[in-house]
Amino acid sequence: MSSSSLPSPSASHPLQPYGWDAGWEDEFAPYAPQGLVPGRVVRVDRGRCDVVTPGGTVRADTEFVVPRDPMKVVCTGDWVAVDPEGGDPRYVRTLLPRRTAFVRSTSSKRSEGQILAANVDHAVVAVSLAVELDLARVERFLALAWESGAQPAVVLTKADLVPDPVTLAHLVRDVETSAPGVPVLTVSATLGEGLDVLEAVVGRGTAVLLGQSGAGKSTLANALLGADVMDVRAARDVDGKGRHTTTTRNLLALPGGGVLIDTPGLRGVGLWDAGHGVGQVFAEIEELGADCRFHDCAHESEPGCAVLAAVDTGELPVRRLESYRKLLRENQRIVAKTDARVRAELRKEYKRRGALGRAAMEAKRGHLG
Structure with missing residues (x-):
């Protein structure tokens, strides 16, 4: 749910200019009796972060929210609960549940995302x-x-x-x-x-x-x-x-x-489990694919492929189809690192393509002979 669709808190709040609303007020409610203070992370730097709170911007340590899951590290835009004034250092004690997160894959060979x-x-x-x-x-x-x-x-x-x-x-x-x-x-x-x-x-x-x-x-x-x-x-x-x-x-x-x-300029923008996002970007290809003869059509060379037919008529640019294929393959490789079922499907697809390639070569040799 976007912040713009939520009602405002019952009373004016110092954090409203930073996106505070009734939804965040409800999420923070369990931490208020502990004396913690709500805030939004405006910058993260080497294990510490700047957090804007009702009393102003404070420097806080993230030591207590260093999870094994890299997807749960403190990030710019997070809403958090921090120690009250007087602590030195002050600590971020918890992250409030995220509504959305912009994630890319890391450049490392490990299967990790970066928020x-x-x-x-x-x-x-x-x-x-x-x-x-x-x-x-x-x-x-x-x-x-x-x-x-x-x-x-x-x-x-x-x-x-x-x-x-x-x-x-x-x-x-x-x-x-x-x-x-x-x-x-x-x-x-x-x-x-x-x-x-x-x-x-x-x-x-x-x-x-x-x-x-x-x-x-x-x-x-x-x-x-x-x-x-x-x-x-x-x-x-x-x-x-x-x-x-x-x-x-x-x-x-x-x-x-x-x-x-x-954000800093991004040289690399690797996909991270973005199958839905790829489908949204190439919505016209997904719609055309619904009319293919086979429900699992890969839009490569299958008979009755509505996507390839659209390319032949000029309705769908070849560049769009090539870009779609590339992003789908990349996303599958990322997902396969952590999903055994997807790995099995990829192996099956590689074998299928290999068999088609061998059959094409044998047919070519037979024709030449």
Whole structure:
């Protein structure tokens, strides 16, 4: 449930600008008699975190919430119960149950996920128009966004670098095709264009700002905050990439309402058990697949495949199908690390493809002979 759909607490609360509502009040209620204080994590750094509380922002130790499960570590956006004033150091004693979590796989070979932001209502994917669009990367970000439980949006930044309106319209249409059901906005933070529409989106609940280095996230955050809070450095002309101007995830209350979590530029965005998210991003392929002759059609070479028929007629771009296959395979590999049933299905699929390949080679040899 998003924070915007919950009623406000009965009385005004100092944490309301940070997303506090009646739902969080109920979740925290069992800890109030213990003298603990509610707060929201605005930054995490090496086992300690900054927590905004009714009495102000405090530095707290996370020693008591260091679980074996990496998915339960303290993260920016979490709501927590902390020690009352007077303790030195003060400790985070517990995490309140998360409503949503934006998770990616780690770069390690172990089967682990990394939480980038918690309790997010809107996942805003920033994409720079200063370089050639990478639609496959947009689809990857959106799969994770849908899986998180947040509502995705794509913001095409640096729109002032595309002065031709026809060209800009084509670029927007390309992204819209890759983002069914997702609003696609064009913004020029430099000129202040399009910010009002974006403010209307992020002004309700909590939004996380995602994208590669050089996508203009820090400039966008400053424009939304109305102040130069985030460090900004110029992107390279050659590839549009910038240095990591944001090195930690920071949660900031917006002056017009809403909360923004800014994140460092993400070089790698690995899927993490995002089957539902992939299905959302490629909704038209999932719909076409319902009309395939076989219910377990892999859309590779099966007879009666409605997806391949749509490719043949031009209804479905080949690039979309290839991207869909790639993300599905990647997600299956991640899930298979912890799910024996999925591992067995993958082995069965590899054997099936191997048999088809051998049969094709034998048929080719017979034809040549």
